[in-house]
Amino acid sequence: MKITVTSNKGAGIFGDEAESMLRDLYDAEKFFIRITDSNGQRHDAEFDLTGVQNTIDSVASACGWTTLDLTQDDYRAIQMMLNAGGFEAGKPDGIWGAGSRSAMRDFQEKQGLTASGAPNRETLQALGVE
Structure with a gap:
Protein backbone atom coordinates (compact mmCIF):
# COMPACT_ATOMS: atom_id res chain seq x y z
CA MET A 1 0.00 0.00 0.00
CA LYS A 2 1.44 3.35 -1.00
CA ILE A 3 0.85 6.32 1.27
CA THR A 4 1.31 9.68 -0.38
CA VAL A 5 2.22 12.81 1.56
CA THR A 6 -0.28 15.48 0.51
CA SER A 7 1.19 18.34 2.55
CA ASN A 8 3.30 18.83 5.61
CA LYS A 9 0.11 18.24 7.62
CA GLY A 10 -1.38 15.18 5.96
CA ALA A 11 -0.98 12.03 3.96
CA GLY A 12 -3.41 9.83 2.09
CA ILE A 13 -4.14 6.58 0.34
CA PHE A 14 -5.88 6.97 -3.01
CA GLY A 15 -7.90 5.00 -5.56
CA ASP A 16 -8.74 1.32 -5.25
CA GLU A 17 -6.29 0.92 -2.36
CA ALA A 18 -8.25 3.48 -0.32
CA GLU A 19 -11.57 1.74 -1.02
CA SER A 20 -10.09 -1.64 -0.12
CA MET A 21 -8.60 -0.32 3.11
CA LEU A 22 -11.88 1.29 4.17
CA ARG A 23 -13.73 -1.96 3.47
CA ASP A 24 -11.19 -3.77 5.65
CA LEU A 25 -11.66 -1.23 8.46
CA TYR A 26 -15.47 -1.29 8.28
CA ASP A 27 -15.97 -3.96 10.95
CA ALA A 28 -12.69 -3.42 12.78
CA GLU A 29 -12.74 -2.31 16.39
CA LYS A 30 -9.23 -0.89 16.43
CA PHE A 31 -6.65 0.41 13.95
CA PHE A 32 -2.95 -0.12 14.68
CA ILE A 33 -0.07 1.66 12.94
CA ARG A 34 3.63 0.91 13.31
CA ILE A 35 6.11 3.27 11.69
CA THR A 36 9.83 2.59 11.66
CA ASP A 37 11.86 5.77 11.24
CA SER A 38 15.18 6.14 9.43
CA ASN A 39 17.06 5.34 12.69
CA GLY A 40 15.22 2.02 13.02
CA GLN A 41 13.16 3.19 15.96
CA ARG A 42 9.56 1.94 15.96
CA HIS A 43 6.60 4.17 16.75
CA ASP A 44 3.22 2.56 17.45
CA ALA A 45 -0.25 4.07 17.59
CA GLU A 46 -3.64 2.47 18.16
CA PHE A 47 -7.01 4.08 17.40
CA ASP A 48 -10.51 3.14 18.58
CA LEU A 49 -12.79 2.74 15.53
CA THR A 50 -16.10 2.76 17.39
CA GLY A 51 -18.69 4.34 15.09
CA VAL A 52 -16.44 4.40 12.02
CA GLN A 53 -19.09 2.62 9.91
CA ASN A 54 -21.21 5.78 9.63
CA THR A 55 -18.23 7.80 8.44
CA ILE A 56 -17.14 5.16 5.94
CA ASP A 57 -20.72 4.83 4.65
CA SER A 58 -20.87 8.61 4.16
CA VAL A 59 -17.58 8.67 2.27
CA ALA A 60 -18.62 5.74 0.07
CA SER A 61 -21.99 7.30 -0.71
CA ALA A 62 -20.49 10.68 -1.57
CA CYS A 63 -17.95 9.00 -3.86
CA GLY A 64 -20.37 6.50 -5.44
CA TRP A 65 -18.75 3.23 -4.34
CA THR A 66 -19.87 0.49 -2.01
CA THR A 67 -18.43 -0.70 1.26
CA LEU A 68 -19.64 -4.19 0.40
CA ASP A 69 -17.21 -6.68 -1.10
CA LEU A 70 -19.44 -7.78 -4.00
CA THR A 71 -18.63 -10.36 -6.66
Whole structure:
Protein backbone atom coordinates (compact mmCIF):
# COMPACT_ATOMS: atom_id res chain seq x y z
CA MET A 1 0.00 0.00 0.00
CA LYS A 2 1.44 3.35 -1.00
CA ILE A 3 0.85 6.32 1.27
CA THR A 4 1.31 9.68 -0.38
CA VAL A 5 2.22 12.81 1.56
CA THR A 6 -0.28 15.48 0.51
CA SER A 7 1.19 18.34 2.55
CA ASN A 8 3.30 18.83 5.61
CA LYS A 9 0.11 18.24 7.62
CA GLY A 10 -1.38 15.18 5.96
CA ALA A 11 -0.98 12.03 3.96
CA GLY A 12 -3.41 9.83 2.09
CA ILE A 13 -4.14 6.58 0.34
CA PHE A 14 -5.88 6.97 -3.01
CA GLY A 15 -7.90 5.00 -5.56
CA ASP A 16 -8.74 1.32 -5.25
CA GLU A 17 -6.29 0.92 -2.36
CA ALA A 18 -8.25 3.48 -0.32
CA GLU A 19 -11.57 1.74 -1.02
CA SER A 20 -10.09 -1.64 -0.12
CA MET A 21 -8.60 -0.32 3.11
CA LEU A 22 -11.88 1.29 4.17
CA ARG A 23 -13.73 -1.96 3.47
CA ASP A 24 -11.19 -3.77 5.65
CA LEU A 25 -11.66 -1.23 8.46
CA TYR A 26 -15.47 -1.29 8.28
CA ASP A 27 -15.97 -3.96 10.95
CA ALA A 28 -12.69 -3.42 12.78
CA GLU A 29 -12.74 -2.31 16.39
CA LYS A 30 -9.23 -0.89 16.43
CA PHE A 31 -6.65 0.41 13.95
CA PHE A 32 -2.95 -0.12 14.68
CA ILE A 33 -0.07 1.66 12.94
CA ARG A 34 3.63 0.91 13.31
CA ILE A 35 6.11 3.27 11.69
CA THR A 36 9.83 2.59 11.66
CA ASP A 37 11.86 5.77 11.24
CA SER A 38 15.18 6.14 9.43
CA ASN A 39 17.06 5.34 12.69
CA GLY A 40 15.22 2.02 13.02
CA GLN A 41 13.16 3.19 15.96
CA ARG A 42 9.56 1.94 15.96
CA HIS A 43 6.60 4.17 16.75
CA ASP A 44 3.22 2.56 17.45
CA ALA A 45 -0.25 4.07 17.59
CA GLU A 46 -3.64 2.47 18.16
CA PHE A 47 -7.01 4.08 17.40
CA ASP A 48 -10.51 3.14 18.58
CA LEU A 49 -12.79 2.74 15.53
CA THR A 50 -16.10 2.76 17.39
CA GLY A 51 -18.69 4.34 15.09
CA VAL A 52 -16.44 4.40 12.02
CA GLN A 53 -19.09 2.62 9.91
CA ASN A 54 -21.21 5.78 9.63
CA THR A 55 -18.23 7.80 8.44
CA ILE A 56 -17.14 5.16 5.94
CA ASP A 57 -20.72 4.83 4.65
CA SER A 58 -20.87 8.61 4.16
CA VAL A 59 -17.58 8.67 2.27
CA ALA A 60 -18.62 5.74 0.07
CA SER A 61 -21.99 7.30 -0.71
CA ALA A 62 -20.49 10.68 -1.57
CA CYS A 63 -17.95 9.00 -3.86
CA GLY A 64 -20.37 6.50 -5.44
CA TRP A 65 -18.75 3.23 -4.34
CA THR A 66 -19.87 0.49 -2.01
CA THR A 67 -18.43 -0.70 1.26
CA LEU A 68 -19.64 -4.19 0.40
CA ASP A 69 -17.21 -6.68 -1.10
CA LEU A 70 -19.44 -7.78 -4.00
CA THR A 71 -18.63 -10.36 -6.66
CA GLN A 72 -19.55 -10.19 -10.32
CA ASP A 73 -22.36 -12.67 -9.58
CA ASP A 74 -23.63 -10.35 -6.82
CA TYR A 75 -23.69 -7.41 -9.24
CA ARG A 76 -25.46 -9.56 -11.84
CA ALA A 77 -28.16 -10.50 -9.31
CA ILE A 78 -28.61 -6.84 -8.31
CA GLN A 79 -28.95 -5.87 -11.99
CA MET A 80 -31.60 -8.57 -12.44
CA MET A 81 -33.54 -7.28 -9.40
CA LEU A 82 -33.38 -3.70 -10.66
CA ASN A 83 -34.57 -4.77 -14.12
CA ALA A 84 -37.39 -6.83 -12.61
CA GLY A 85 -38.48 -3.79 -10.60
CA GLY A 86 -38.69 -1.61 -13.71
CA PHE A 87 -35.34 0.13 -13.26
CA GLU A 88 -33.41 -0.42 -16.50
CA ALA A 89 -29.92 -1.56 -15.48
CA GLY A 90 -29.21 -3.07 -18.90
CA LYS A 91 -28.05 -6.59 -19.58
CA PRO A 92 -27.30 -8.42 -16.31
CA ASP A 93 -23.59 -8.97 -16.97
CA GLY A 94 -22.17 -8.31 -13.51
CA ILE A 95 -20.33 -5.20 -14.67
CA TRP A 96 -21.41 -2.11 -12.72
CA GLY A 97 -21.42 0.49 -15.45
CA ALA A 98 -23.31 3.70 -16.19
CA GLY A 99 -26.66 1.96 -16.82
CA SER A 100 -26.46 0.06 -13.53
CA ARG A 101 -25.50 3.21 -11.61
CA SER A 102 -28.37 5.15 -13.20
CA ALA A 103 -30.91 2.41 -12.43
CA MET A 104 -29.63 2.18 -8.86
CA ARG A 105 -29.87 5.97 -8.40
CA ASP A 106 -33.46 5.90 -9.71
CA PHE A 107 -34.34 3.06 -7.32
CA GLN A 108 -32.66 4.81 -4.39
CA GLU A 109 -34.49 8.08 -5.13
CA LYS A 110 -37.85 6.28 -5.36
CA GLN A 111 -37.17 4.62 -2.00
CA GLY A 112 -36.13 7.91 -0.35
CA LEU A 113 -32.54 6.74 0.07
CA THR A 114 -29.34 8.62 -0.66
CA ALA A 115 -28.95 8.34 -4.44
CA SER A 116 -25.31 7.30 -4.77
CA GLY A 117 -25.77 4.80 -7.61
CA ALA A 118 -23.83 2.22 -5.60
CA PRO A 119 -25.34 -0.83 -3.89
CA ASN A 120 -25.04 -0.27 -0.15
CA ARG A 121 -26.50 -2.14 2.82
CA GLU A 122 -29.58 0.09 3.09
CA THR A 123 -30.34 -0.16 -0.63
CA LEU A 124 -29.93 -3.93 -0.76
CA GLN A 125 -32.27 -4.24 2.22
CA ALA A 126 -34.85 -2.13 0.32
CA LEU A 127 -34.40 -4.50 -2.63
CA GLY A 128 -35.21 -7.42 -0.32
CA VAL A 129 -31.67 -8.75 0.06
CA GLU A 130 -30.68 -9.74 3.60
